[in-house]
Amino acid sequence: MKKFVFSLLSILLMSLTVLPFAFAADTDTPAAAVKSVDDFKDLKNLPQADKDKFDSLIQDGVFNGLTEDTFGLDARMNRAQFAKVAAIIFNLEVDDTLTVSSFTDVRSDDPANSYALPYIEALKKAGLTNGYDAEGKTYKPAGDVSRQELAAFLIRGLGLDDEAASATPVDDSTVDDWAKGYVSLALEKNLLANQSAGKFSGKTSATRKMLALASFAAKQILSGSEPEQTEEPEVKPETGKDPAAPAGEISAQGKKLLFITRQSSQMTQLKDNPDDEKIIGRLKDLGFRVTWVNCDKFTADKADGYDLVFVSNTLNSKYLRSGIMKDIAIPTVYLKNHGMYYLGLSSQEENTNEYNIKSTTIAEPKDKAAAGLSGEVDLLLTTDPKTAMAYGLPGKDATVIATVPGKPKEATIFYYNKGTHSDSGYEVQARLSFFSFAGNYDNATEDSWKLLDALVLWTLQNG
Known part of the structure; x- marks a missing residue:
């Protein structure tokens, strides 16, 4: 069972490397030559321990680069794209006839993200997402996948949802209440690490580097060994994310x-x-x-x-x-x-x-x-x-x-x-x-x- 779950997890993470809409491949297409960490210019200056992890993931086919010579450590994908990849990889039942979502911000008339509506619903039905807000009313399809969402998905993908529910929640103001058990277990299992000042930065966007290191740690867990402590660089606060107008100025809300x-x-x-x-x-x-x-x-x-x-x-x-x-x-x-x-x-x-x-x-x-x-x-x-x-x-x-x-x-x-x-x-x-x-x-x-x-x-x- 553990091998099966990790295979799905590995394929999911590999799928996060493709461009939007590139979700299917012709099985008759010849396989590309296997690359190594040395083929990517933005990986060459990583600490040797991290280079070894990336090399293993790349050579095992879990990750590819964004370009021939760039891995894209800081690149992200939005939650709509993430939903489609996850639904396909986990072979979830997708109802393509759906036109109404259980989330208030997922709509069939949305020119940018309407394609993802049935996939988002499939994720919810499978218990892989509870939505974006604490009440589970919104999904935020155009938003990035946050670190706390990544923690929750990894824990659920590893079949540890019950353990997360009984874990002592983290005492961390950067993590929403719904995610504190997942983050606590993700930290305990060394899937992810805290950022600056001992904070998890739960609402900060997850990057491909975080996904890669977390997937390597998941592989260690499923093989029965203890993951090494992951050292992650400090993530700068995303002060440009969802900005509000200064006092006395017009807000964009509802405009x-x-x-x-x-x-x-x-x-x-x-x-x-x-x-x-x-x-x-x-x-x-x-x-x-x-x-x-x-x-x-x-x-x-x-x-x-x-x-x-x-x-x-x-x-x-x-x-x-x-x-x-x-x-x-x-x-x-x-x-x-x-x-x-x-x-x-x-x-x-x-x-x-x-x-x-x-x-x-x-x-x-x-x-x-x-x-x-x-x-x-x-x-x-x-x-x-x-x-x-x-x-x-x-x-x-x-x-x-x-x-x-x-x-x-x-x-x-x-x-x-x-x-x-x-x-x-x-x-x-x-x-x-x-x-x-x-x-x-x-x-x-x-x-x-x-x-x-x-x-x-x-x-x-x-x-």
């Missing part, structure tokens, strides 16, 4: 957001490039009620009644060329420089990318849109000659938050306040902002998300 996305004929590309889904999920986490519209179906009147407009990088810029946004007096965030260009708020339309860089330089660290960051900040986990970071060339009335390193005129984050003007004279009707589209959002750092959160919330204030 209506219109998300302008790719044209109708390109919707099938979501499987290959799901960045729109990730951003929509993030916006919902901030509290927004999101409605999306294809750029070829968008007209100015469709923005009426919304508190914020969000223009995706995936749209076809030709649909903005007519200046359709000029008379919309609603705060707007652009992920595409073309939108600012057509309003005269950036002086260059094309060739506004820098390649093979992964950081930005904060120009105004005291501005609220800078999210408390300063100096040079990584927006990407990895980069290569094909990875582009976009920028704009704003006018004199713009507030520039961040720039391409060494190129202060190339702004990666900037905004115009209501009542300011483009250099050509256009008067801004409501705060308009630009955020550099930093490539694949699986490759985005937490600081990148933190800056996007801060800019979105600041734009909402309509100053």
Whole structure:
């Protein structure tokens, strides 16, 4: 029984290495060459004890890299994707006809995460999840898998649920009450370790490194040996996670957001490039009620009644060329420089990318849109000659938050306040902002998300 449970656990963890939607493989496909820890540049400087663990997991096929030479120690996946992988791997009964969930935030009309509804229900039916909140009313499909959730899943997967129920709960304010028994047992079994100041950091997102070390420890338990004490690096508090507006400012909670996305004929590309889904999920986490519209179906009147407009990088810029946004007096965030260009708020339309860089330089660290960051900040986990970071060339009335390193005129984050003007004279009707589209959002750092959160919330204030 133990061998069977660990086989399922190992396959689950291996599945966490694939990209979203890549959940099935052709059994006739030739197996890839077996790699070792030395094939991944971000594993080479780990302590030797950890390198040995990673090498064992990689050579046993439990983990692959995110790319040919990058393991992706800090990468995460959201709870919707996690649910689908877990349901498939554990061979749970999935009712594909379900359109109503027992969780209030899992809906069949959710453009980002509706696909996961039957899988989330299958996990709940099997007792592998109790939801996100203490009452079990929500699942938070767009959210990351937290460390306390990982602890609970590992303990349940190992068949130790009863032991967790009788364990002495941890006295730790970073862990929710429902998880304290699971965390207590996970610590006792050395599946996971405390972080700084003896705290578990239960609500912090779990990383692939944590998953790998925990899976190795689970293997030791199932073989009848005692796992070694796991040494985990301190995890910085995720101050950019679910931020609230400062006192006296407008909160995103319940505000209506219109998300302008790719044209109708390109919707099938979501499987290959799901960045729109990730951003929509993030916006919902901030509290927004999101409605999306294809750029070829968008007209100015469709923005009426919304508190914020969000223009995706995936749209076809030709649909903005007519200046359709000029008379919309609603705060707007652009992920595409073309939108600012057509309003005269950036002086260059094309060739506004820098390649093979992964950081930005904060120009105004005291501005609220800078999210408390300063100096040079990584927006990407990895980069290569094909990875582009976009920028704009704003006018004199713009507030520039961040720039391409060494190129202060190339702004990666900037905004115009209501009542300011483009250099050509256009008067801004409501705060308009630009955020550099930093490539694949699986490759985005937490600081990148933190800056996007801060800019979105600041734009909402309509100053």
